[in-house]
Amino acid sequence: MRNNDQILDLFENYLAQMQLPEEPELLYNPIIYAMSGGGKRIRPVLLLLACEAFGGDVTDAMPAALAVEMFHNFTLLHDDIMDNAVVRRGKPSVYAKWGSNVAILSGDAMMIEAYKLLRGVPEDKLARILDIFTPMALQVCEGQQYDMDFEKIQKVAVAEYMNMIELKTSVLLAGSAMIGAVIGNASEEDCRKIYRYALELGLAFQLQDDLLDSYGTVEELGKRIGGDILEGKKTCLMLNTMSRATEEDREVLRHTHLDETLSDEEKIQRVKAVYDKYDVPKVINQQIAVRFERALSILDTLDIPTERTEYLRAYAQNLMGRKK
DSSP states (O other): OOOHHHHHHHHHHHHHTOOOOSSSHHHHHHHHHHHTSOOOOHHHHHHHHHHHHTTOOHHHHHHHHHHHHHHHHHHHHHHHHHHTOOEETTEEOHHHHHOHHHHHHHHHHHHHHHHHHHTTSOHHHHHHHHHHHHHHHHHHHHHHHHHHHHTTOSOOOHHHHHHHHIIIIIHHHHHHHHHHHHHTTOOHHHHHHHHHHHHHHHHHHHHHHHHHHHHSOHHHHSSOTTHHHHHTOOOHHHHHHHHHSOHHHHHHHHHGGGOTTSOHHHHHHHHHHHHHHTTHHHHHHHHHHHHHHHHHHHHTTSSSOGGGGHHHHHHHHHHTTOOO
8 A cells, every 4th residue: 555645646647647639729728737736636645545445456546536636626717717816826827827718618628527537437437436426526516606605695604604615625525535435446335434534524624724824824824824814704713703702793803804994914813813702713623623533533434454544544634734
């Protein structure tokens, strides 16, 4: 079995061999640009790790691993248009570099290419994989729609937010793990368990990302701290605080990002002071820990030798930035 770094190297080598038509340039060059933009490759790596954990051959799983990475990057091209985002992974987004029309069409082509890549999986597994991939893809779109809906409504429940991040973030991770398990010939029960492992892990990861946006460092987050606060975004911190706060403090949360008399730093500190007043960072950290430990505990129930779960455990720890 290979560790995370070895699996990542295998995937990057496979990705480097990807061939797309040269023409029309404005359709295919943005795809190459997006796919070569780095990123953690967390979904294809998990897919390949799951395949190996159940005794499968990663060569058989490579087309599916590239398909989920292609699909993920397709969503980013379209998300950047919706969010008017000009930077992606430290460089101009496809939308900023080529415009929305190119980003839409290249994104569409990436979605089609993802399904084309799935034809490369073992034939006897294709129908089962499509049964996982297709609803997964649709759920990601549902999650994005809920995220946009939340921008327009005043009151969002914490449970609604958790459902949104499950659809938008966790489902793709979980589906990737399950596809890898299917290719690795896992039992149906173990496929369901590995799906749940990745779902819980994805939720923990997104909650931690929300927390780091306000309380992390630039090195941890990879971007400027406090962006969610400055956008007035409804995150787990915002919604948990709203559920506990007085009406006066809720008003601070609702309107601080709009106050033109305050500097960005003052806005961030004012909102964080309300978060701290209700001890919400501690609450979120507890929720992260529960999800993370739940994910790891699922690995102990898989019908494979314990040593075969070693790298899935290490993957979870690496994803969450944990040493042990």
